[in-house]
Amino acid sequence: MTQGRFTAETTRLDDAARAGWLYYVAGNTQDEIARKLSVSRQTAQRLVSLAVSERLVKVRLDHPIGRCMDLAGMVTDRFGLQFCEIVPSDPDAPGLLTGVAIAAAVELERVLKSDEGRIIALGTGRALKATVEQLPRLDCPRHRIVSLLGNMMSDGSATPYNATIAMAERVGAKHYPYPLPVLASDPDELKVLHAQEAVRNTIGLGQQADLTLVGIGQMGRQAPLVVDGFVAEAEMAALVAAGATGEITSWIYDGDGHVLDCDFNRRVASVPLPKAAERRVIAVAVGEAKRPALTAALGGRLVNGLITNEAMAERLLAAK
Amino acid sequence: MTQGRFTAETTRLDDAARAGWLYYVAGNTQDEIARKLSVSRQTAQRLVSLAVSERLVKVRLDHPIGRCMDLAGMVTDRFGLQFCEIVPSDPDAPGLLTGVAIAAAVELERVLKSDEGRIIALGTGRALKATVEQLPRLDCPRHRIVSLLGNMMSDGSATPYNATIAMAERVGAKHYPYPLPVLASDPDELKVLHAQEAVRNTIGLGQQADLTLVGIGQMGRQAPLVVDGFVAEAEMAALVAAGATGEITSWIYDGDGHVLDCDFNRRVASVPLPKAAERRVIAVAVGEAKRPALTAALGGRLVNGLITNEAMAERLLAAK
DNA sequence: GCCTTTGGTGAATATTTGCCCATACAATAG
DNA sequence: CTATTGTATGGGCAAATATTCACCAAAGGC
Known part of the structure; x- marks a missing residue:
């Protein structure tokens, strides 16, 4: 059963993940994300930084320095x-x-x-x-x-x-x-x-x-x-x-x-x-x-x- | 740390990778990166975006979404x-x-x-x-x-x-x-x-x-x-x-x-x-x-x- | 040798982002 | 039922970031 995932807490993380994806992967600007998610830009920004602070987005560098x-x-x-x-x-x-x-x-x-x-x-x-x-x-x-x-x-x-x-x-x-x-x-x-x-x-x-x-x-x-x-x-x-x-x-x-x-x-x-x-x-x-x-x-x-x-x-x- | 500039070719991507690392992993601002790499702020920005466009940095979303x-x-x-x-x-x-x-x-x-x-x-x-x-x-x-x-x-x-x-x-x-x-x-x-x-x-x-x-x-x-x-x-x-x-x-x-x-x-x-x-x-x-x-x-x-x-x-x- | 091309730079400028604050809303305690 | 407290929201603004432009230097072709 996956129901348990759909608590308020998870929904927020979901949105954060979505925002993070749109931001980092799709290269959207926070304004665009805000529009697509029907939230204010500030909220979009918060979601993105939540995705970061919750370690949902992982950055990896692929170059041998x-x-x-x-x-x-x-x-x-x-x-x-x-x-x-x-x-x-x-x-x-x-x-x-x-x-x-x-x-x-x-x-x-x-x-x-x-x-x-x-x-x-x-x-x-x-x-x-x-x-x-x-x-x-x-x-x-x-x-x-x-x-x-x-x-x-x-x-x-x-x-x-x-x-x-x-x-x-x-x-x-x-x-x-x-x-x-x-x-x-x-x-x-x-x-x-x-x-x-x-x-x-x-x-x-x-x-x-x-x-x-x-x-x-x-x-x-x-x-x-x-x-x-x-x-x-x-x-x-x-x-x-x-x-x-x-x-x-x-x-x-x-x-x-x-x-x-x-x-x-x-x-x-x-x-x-x-x-x-x-x-x-x-x-x-x-x-x-x-x-x-x-x-x-x-x-x-x-x-x-x-x-x-x-x-x-x-x-x-x-x-x- | 601006040590070894060896060959021009490697150094550029190296710097890009380093700039990208400082930016995404260490969380520096591009200004700080510029200081640490002894380049202008704009160049630091160019290095970071080079790291991105060369796909040196890989972003991944760690969420089912x-x-x-x-x-x-x-x-x-x-x-x-x-x-x-x-x-x-x-x-x-x-x-x-x-x-x-x-x-x-x-x-x-x-x-x-x-x-x-x-x-x-x-x-x-x-x-x-x-x-x-x-x-x-x-x-x-x-x-x-x-x-x-x-x-x-x-x-x-x-x-x-x-x-x-x-x-x-x-x-x-x-x-x-x-x-x-x-x-x-x-x-x-x-x-x-x-x-x-x-x-x-x-x-x-x-x-x-x-x-x-x-x-x-x-x-x-x-x-x-x-x-x-x-x-x-x-x-x-x-x-x-x-x-x-x-x-x-x-x-x-x-x-x-x-x-x-x-x-x-x-x-x-x-x-x-x-x-x-x-x-x-x-x-x-x-x-x-x-x-x-x-x-x-x-x-x-x-x-x-x-x-x-x-x-x-x-x-x-x-x-x- | 000269010119063109390529790639890089800093300055100026436009855009985007991060942060603070006042406010609203919801849950909770009294 | 109301006061309180904690939390989320959106506006505004300063900082950070991206883009454009004009210029320069080196490499390479004529």
């Missing part, structure tokens, strides 16, 4: 990557996620187009959330989306940056949320949790993913782990003192990209990071704050693919 | 329509009227919103009845609703699919029921009936309607004309044998959309179909059974507007 290709080549060589995509950056907004999100979404789409059932594993974070928002609505029931870590805190509340559910909903695929909190109370509890069959199954899926997309978490006061309340500031300071440089799906690693042997990591419930780089593991990260963490992850071969922007690429290459 | 509008565009081109609306269809219920009824109601409302008095002419049928049911209650005393055909059988009983009365009641407009039965007993009686002043007046109104909404009737056993008892099954078989393909307000036409020269049509009392397409005549039809009738009507330019759903649109386009 020379500078970006050059940077991608250099980054690939320097860090021994299998995949690297550099998008232009706006000098005034070097942390803008939209660009990398689009690039990552394109890469996801490439996998989703496959006829065979694929497994896609996702971490969490703002970058991945933005990526999923750039995905078109598809119907790919053969593919499976697996979460690499929980999105619950120990008290049961959820963090907002889980991308798995949104993605599975968008592309119509089966999805496997990670059935554990991010952190266990202690290593023994973790052992018990990991022994569950559902958990073992999900971990197994995550480890054989055809494409793994992860964000990069920095350390320090603004660290996602701190902001989202998994680590107290004092604890974070101790971790940093112990050499913590960054984090991928909550696994904290040092400046060489080696996962730390510490109390925190012994409580992390996430799927273990893939050891060898036989799987495609792509990091999505922008923003100066994440540079040390990203540098370490690349150096330690924790990932073998990267999607970032010019600003970050230049800094990565300039370093050392 | 996008597909609908594409289909509408194709159907419009194919059949030379002035108006075409395609609504999403429920794959499980391709004949569901709700969607098109809402779309048609929206179109009616658009006309009803007008300050000037409008004339709206209606045919009959389930689709139109459903359409009227989707109309909100309004108060539009300036508009006039005209019926294009009778709803009485020769014996005086009424068919249930008359939309005029319900619509006039809903929107508070003046209405003109068609003061004749659907069929006259013979051509001579029809001549007498048509000579009445009230009839001539109503016909005149119907012919100058600002918007005409009609359903499409198929032929065969399930034809509205048969189901509603205007045509016996045997007579229908004869009509089909003579080429009858569909009917609009009881005027039966052939596969090319030409009104048949037959006994039946000589007894039809309905308002004549508009010859030239200078009025907006919109057909509302869904359901596979109606496809041949609709195809013929479109091919013969009996209507210049169409409201249907994706399923029908796709079939119309796939045919021939």
